[in-house]
Amino acid sequence: MENKFYHSVYLKADRCKGCIHCLKRCPTNAIRVRNGKAHIIKEFCIDCAECNQHCPYHAKRSHRDEWDDVKKGTYKVALVDPSIYGQFNHLHDPNIVLNGFVEMGFDDVFDIAFAYEYWMECARDYIEKHKEMYPIINSTCPAVVRLIRVRFPELLDHLLPFIPPIEIAARAALKQTMERTGYKEEEIEIVYISPCPAQVAYIKSPIGIEKTHITSVLAMKDIYKKLVRVMGEHPKPKAQYARAGRSGIGVGTTCAEARGIGIRNYVAVDGIENVIRTLEEIEDDRLPDDLIFAELKNCAAGCMGGVLNVENPYIARAKVKQLDQHIPNSRTSAREYFERWCDVRIEWESAPEFEPVFELGQNMKESIENMSKVEELVKTLPGMDCGSCGAPTCRALAEDIVRGFKGSKRENCIYLLRGFYSKMQGEEKTKEMEQEDDN
Numbered sequence: 110m111e112n113k114f115y116h117s118v119y120l121k122a123d124r125c126k127g128c129i130h131c132l133k134r135c136p137t138n139a140i141r142v143r144n145g146k147a148h149i150i151k152e153f154c155i156d157c158a159e160c161n162q163h164c165p166y167h168a169k170r171s172h173r174d175e176w177d178d179v180k181k182g183t184y185k186v187a188l189v190d191p192s193i194y195g196q197f198n199h200l201h202d203p204n205i206v207l208n209g210f211v212e213m214g215f216d217d218v219f220d221i222a223f224a225y226e227y228w229m230e231c232a233r234d235y236i237e238k239h240k241e242m243y244p245i246i247n248s249t250c251p252a253v254v255r256l257i258r259v260r261f262p263e264l265l266d267h268l269l270p271f272i273p274p275i276e277i278a279a280r281a282a283l284k285q286t287m288e289r290t291g292y293k294e295e296e297i298e299i300v301y302i303s304p305c306p307a308q309v310a311y312i313k314s315p316i317g318i319e320k321t322h323i324t325s326v327l328a329m330k331d332i333y334k335k336l337v338r339v340m341g342e343h344p345k346p347k348a349q350y351a352r353a354g355r356s357g358i359g360v361g362t363t364c365a366e367a368r369g370i371g372i373r374n375y376v377a378v379d380g381i382e383n384v385i386r387t388l389e390e391i392e393d394d395r396l397p398d399d400l401i402f403a404e405l406k407n408c409a410a411g412c413m414g415g416v417l418n419v420e421n422p423y424i425a426r427a428k429v430k431q432l433d434q435h436i437p438n439s440r441t442s443a444r445e446y447f448e449r450w451c452d453v454r455i456e457w458e459s460a461p462e463f464e465p466v467f468e469l470g471q472n473m474k475e476s477i478e479n480m481s482k483v484e485e486l487v488k489t490l491p492g493m494d495c496g497s498c499g500a501p502t503c504r505a506l507a508e509d510i511v512r513g514f515k516g517s518k519r520e521n522c523i524y525l526l527r528g529f530y531s532k533m534q535g536e537e538k539t540k541e542m543e544q545e546d547d548n
Contacts, residue, residue, distance in 0.1 A: 114255070115314035117156050117171045117306035122146055124168035129496040131160035131169060136381045137260065141509070142499040143516045152466040155255040156310040157381045157407050161416045171306040171417065172313075174325040176332060180214060183296040186282045187215040188275060191222040191353075192304045192361035192412040193329055194432055195425030197337070201435045203358060204346035211348070212339040213332070215300070217286060218350050222357035224278035227443035229356065229369040231455050232269055236370065236402060242267055244376070244391060244400040247366055249273050252307035252407035253384055254316055254461060261388050262463035267403075270457045272318055275301055275308065279322040281451040301326045304361075304415030307407060317457035328417035352446070354439025361412035362426045366404045375402040380409045469511060483507045490522055497523040 127145035139153035140160060147168065149160075160169040179185060187210040194203055203220065210218045228249070236245050248254055248269045257264050279299045286297050301323045303309050308326070315321045351358075356369040367375040376396065378387045384405045390396050391403065408414035413429070414422035447453040469483065470476035486507035493503065498521035500506035509517035520526055 114151070114154075115310055116149075116151055116154050117173065117309035117313070118149065118154060118158060118161060119170055119172060120147055120149060121168050121170050124166045126166050126168075128165070129501075130163050130165060132496050132499075132501050134159045134163045135501065136385055137256070138501050138505050140501070141514075142496075153259070155252050155259065156307045157252045157256075158306045158416045159381060161306065171309060171328070173303065173306075173309050173328045173331070173417070174300075176327060176335075179298060179300050179325050179327065183298070184217075184286060184290060184292050185215045185298045185300055186217045186219055186286055188219050188221055188278050188282060188299060188301045188323065190275070190302055190304055190308075190329075190361065190412065191220075191225065191358060191429075192415060192418060192425070193302060194358060195361065195413050195427075195429040196329065196333065196418060196420045197340075197428070200428065200432055202346065203351040203353075203432075203436070204349055205340060205344065206336075207350035208343060208346040208348060209336050209340040210302075211350075212343050213335055217282070219278050219282040220351050220353055220357075221274055221278040222351075222353035222360060223439075223441075223443055224274040224281065224357075224447070225360040225366075226353055226357040226369065226439055227277060227447045227453075228271060228274045228455070229360075229366060230444050231271060232366075233370045233372075235269060235271075236372065244396065244403045245269055246391075246403045246405060248317070249366065250307065250405060250407050251311035251316060252305075252381065253405045255307075255310075256381075256384070256407075257388065258316075258461050258464045259466050260385075261392055262465075263392055264388060265461060265463065267391070268461070270317070270460060271455050272457060273311070275311075275323065276315070276318065276321060277447060277453055277455060280453050281447055283322050284451050298325060299323050302329055302332070303327065304329055304412050304418045305408060306416065308415075309417075316461050317459065319458055329415075330417050330419050333419050352439070352441055352443075355433050355436045357439065357443075358436050359429050359433055362429055363406060363411040364404065365411070367402055370402065372402045374399050375404060376400060377404040377406075379406040379411050379414070381407050469508065479511045482511045486510060486519070489519065489525075491524040493524060495523075 125146045127142055132140050137153045139150045141148050207218045246267045303326050312321055312323045312326050359365050363379045364377040367377055378384050410422035410426045413425040468476055469479035487504055490503040498506050
């Protein structure tokens, strides 16, 4: 099975103890425990980072770039995610943070919150013109988009067909930098400061476009101490980089996109398990008929809950809401800036397609035959879903056996193995008794 996705999440094997915390938390059953170590099935993984959050031994990690590598760029522009504003105490002006990036070594900085305002403005127009697609699902969270691609193909048409705000910001930042400095595209480093592994995976393997304009990605947690230090040394901003108003600054929290678009009949969901439940309800037509928009975020508390951030997500969310009090509504037209001055195309270049990674065969006939085999195997298993076999459920073990995954067999089930040994012990005891009778 060919895996077309780049994955940020990976296992640091020397830390793994072979427990099943990650196994039971993975929403797509992408993890197996074999020979005392966890293994990630890349085809199933959506980089939601649930395993990162719940591994007690910190064995799950995320690939990203290093600051020393970024420093080699000729001209470096930082793309600052709105969730970052929730990482600092008593923040009253986003420019303090944005200037901090310049003081720590970037040549320029671009506030993604402004790109979100443009995205929400365009989303409002699209939603008004496409009532036949209600409820329309946001496409800003790459983990949710990947989840729909592999598990909910019937809902692909409901996705808002726009590139994410981080890509909008990257294209605008590149264009304005080239025009202002005279540097060529290959001389400019567009660096995204990411809150989560799913965004890292998007940058390395973009969805809806052929090529991203982001050249590297740093984790907020990796540069946090350095950023805090330079912000303390330069508490008064020297330049005004922030363009976004209240709706853009607060967009990293749950419900912010729906409020920014201006929709009343919406559902806003965070946390991947809640997202899956909501997608199932949309697929089964179990939500209200007048539902217009579904804002779905992989992380708890929205992007504030990304594992590459540092602050408790709920405290971070409260800090951003407090920052709202100091931020007026945007006075600059985001649409005019991005369309007129930056010539940004917001629509997908190609619609994401279904990735049948969970199929049991290469064609319909083979899949049906294998499904029958799975059902027969499931009947022979205890149905405890304990994870002791190394698969998350009995059905997952049966599917692994049918797929021919290495090391997958019925004898992995501890309950079957216990019954087998009990039977052997009973037979041995019977033989001993027969021998005694003969004597």
